[in-house]
Amino acid sequence: MDHFPVFMAVAGRRIVLSGGGEAALAKLRLILKTTAHVTVVAADPAAEICRWAAERRLRLISRAMEPGDAMCAVLFYAANEDAREDARVAALAHRDGARVNIVDNLADSQFITPAIVDRDPVVVAIGTEGAAPVLARRIKRDLEERLPASLGLLARIGKTFRAAADVLPMGVKRRDFWGAFYDKIGPQSVEYGGESAVLPALEALLDDTLHAADKKGHVDLVGAGPGDPDLLTLKARKALDVADVVIHDRLVSREILDLARREAVMIDAGKEGFGTSMAQDDIDDLIVAHARRGAHVVRLKAGDPTVFGRLDEEIDALDAAGISWRIVPGITAASAAVASIGQSLTKSGRNSSVRFMTGHDTKGFADHDWKMLARPGEVAAIYMGKRAARFIQGRLLMHGADPATPVTVIENASRPDQRVLATTLAQLEPTLTEAGLTGPALTFLGLAPRDAVTASHDMNIEEFA
Known part of the structure; x- marks a missing residue:
């Protein structure tokens, strides 16, 4: 993250904005939801800003910004829609000690304003670090639809009840109490009895929780x-x-x-x-x-x-x-790994069964039915097989397996650093040793990456003769 998300304390503190047009209005519609003291500095403010000033929702200074206008401000917005003027007022605000946001100028801003879902006092902030504001708005819309309007009411009542709920022991019991309130009891009481029904329901829930037997793990x-x-x-x-x-x-x-x-x-x-x-x-x-x-x-x-x-x-x-x-x-790793090479674990005419086997167990290298595995067409997914590779290779060749049998090793299957080694049984070692694998790896006996996957530029596939 290049921006660390925090909630800034602004109650009773100054927020100053320079600008009087559409960009300023968009920011003010959000800022005016706070309990900060809002000041707007604009030589030509929009009519709506003048109306807010007349309603005493903000203080309006009807001129261009001057030194000292942002003094003691916790936040400052440059919203003049003019790059030169925004740079000038931002420099003044910096000298006054305010944290500065320049609208539509991420590089020169000290903070950014997220998309917000407001269920006061529950506030959900959505940020994309300026990369995808349209995506942030889409997430905001989805959350607006999912979060009930009563959520803020329940949070406010819950806040007043926190001291009473402290009689519950810390941990599972207290968390289950609040979970039951916000998930079920609270919404039901609002739906069927309105706001006045919430507190009695909360008190009844606390009494029931206090007298309930301790929850088992x-x-x-x-x-x-x-x-x-x-x-x-x-x-x-x-x-x-x-x-x-x-x-x-x-x-x-x-x-x-x-x-x-x-x-x-x-x-x-x-x-x-x-x-x-x-x-x-x-x-x-x-x-x-x-x-x-x-x-x-x-x-x-x-x-x-x-x-x-x-x-x-x-x-x-x-x-x-x-x-x-x-x-x-x-x-399981075998399913993810085989998908990454474009193959299936079973195939009509090739193999009607597949073995999931481990390269070692609690006693050391694991023994298997090597004669069966050495037959043509057999497929096995070998877990924990890196250190046992030479042992497995030797046992299979000893029991008549074709040295040209395809073998594929997938390191870090499904992860961004996935690595695929396509080799043969004869070359399994020294291929693994030379590759220097450090992550978890799964070995497929009898499978090679599909040609279409091998040709893809998106896959990190190394082929060994």
């Missing part, structure tokens, strides 16, 4: 997908939005972790093949401990939790502790 075992946040399921997004604790794998991308509730406790429980890892028993204990304290825990696993995710051990630990759980499946 719960665990969602969530698949984060291959890394692209657009491939995250809606159910996974919702789980992250309500999580108190997120216990995640090393391979979960930062873009997906950023979608979690900001107040959530984030715990890295990463594992790395043949490297530093948190023991599975320790992960199980960690999940159970947080859930026992009443937390909504999201156990976030790269790809799909049911594929090489040690899922059964975690479920067994939860069952033994009497903790409820739910599986939220994700897109």
Whole structure:
């Protein structure tokens, strides 16, 4: 971000605007919604500005701007629709110590004004850093349609009730109370009883919450997908939005972790093949401990939790502790990776089955039915196969596999830094060693990138004979 979004305190402080035409009017219609002291400096102000001055909604200085006019102003707008005059008044405002915005001049502005959805005191600010104002307006329109008009009323009443709600313990119970009010009880009371019904409904909800039994913890075992946040399921997004604790794998991308509730406790429980890892028993204990304290825990696993995710051990630990759980499946790396090379995992006349296999397990390199895998036309998706590549290559060649069998390795599948290595079984090593892959990689035995994909300039595909 080049602009850090903040809400500026302007109540009782000065906002000064230079200009009297259409650009000035557009800014003033927004500025006048605040409780700031607004001053307009304009030699030829529009009739509407004069009317606002007569109504004492702003102070009008009917001349060109002079030094000192922006003194003590927290914000200043140059809206003269004349580049030379805007530059002149901006320089004066800078000397007076104000933060300056020049309308339609992003480069010389110290701040920008976002598109705003106003449900006072709820304010949604939408910015595109000046790149796409039309898009910002479209988002504003969508939010205007989705956010009920009563939202501001509920927020104002909720604000007055915060001290009373402080009798609830911090954490899940208090958050559930406010969630029930804003999601259900509040809107229903306004709809059926009007404003006067909201406070009694809020008091009844507080009483019910105080006397309700403590909420038990719960665990969602969530698949984060291959890394692209657009491939995250809606159910996974919702789980992250309500999580108190997120216990995640090393391979979960930062873009997906950023979608979690900001107040959530984030715990890295990463594992790395043949490297530093948190023991599975320790992960199980960690999940159970947080859930026992009443937390909504999201156990976030790269790809799909049911594929090489040690899922059964975690479920067994939860069952033994009497903790409820739910599986939220994700897109597994094989599906994303094979899509990126324009192929399918099965094909009529080629293979009627596909194997998902791992290059190593808890005991070291994993053994498989190499004789079956060495047959022509077989397709396998090999997870965690980088360090086991020479072992896999040797076993397959030893059991009669064709050295020319296509092999494709996809690093960081679905991510912007995705890398594709197209090679053969005979060249799998030294190809992998020479490529120096550092990210998670998935190996396809028996598949090569489709010709149309190989020819694309958008794909980072390296071919090895």
